[in-house]
Each structure stands twice: as C-alpha cells, then as structure tokens.
Amino acid sequence: MPRVTDGKRPWSRWYGLARWKRIREAQLMAEPLCEWCLESERVTEATEVHHSEAHRGDETKFWSGPFVSTCKSCHARRGQLEDHGKTIVRYDASGWPI
C-alpha cells in the first residue's frame, strides 16, 4: 500500500522534529498574540506558527521563515488559503482593505 505522504509533502514530517518545536516556541514567545486578529483589532492568544511566505518545500524558507504567530481559527481559515496560493484580501477594523 502506497504511503500518501511520500514525495508529495515531504515537509509534513519536519513539523514533528525538535528543531521545529524550538522555532515554534521561540516565535510564540516573541509574538504571543495572533497577528491576524490584531489586524482586525482583536486580541487573541497565538497558538500556531505560520510561514508568512509559502515555503513550498523549500528547506531554507521552512526553517528560517519569515513566520507569523496566529490563533487556531485564523490559521485554519486563512493559512489554508495561503498554502493553496490564493490571494487574501484583508480588511482593517473600519472595513477598508489593507
């Protein structure tokens, strides 16, 4: 039986490494609030670390960022879209596109 992770997304394994755990903890320590919520003037504790530029399997980008701290719901919503190459239109608290 073929393993679905083979070849297609080799970096999914990197998220399980201690190296990623250290980067993640350092990022959340430095930026403890969800940056995407802050753009809409909401204060939410960040629990996820997102690559703000899609790394697309580029090892250098994966390990050196840039990173952005996000909460779980922002990451699920917007992170997925970005990972699929979609352009995100964001709005500030007064409803204007950023």
Ligand SMILES: [Zn+2]
């Ligand atoms: Zn958020």
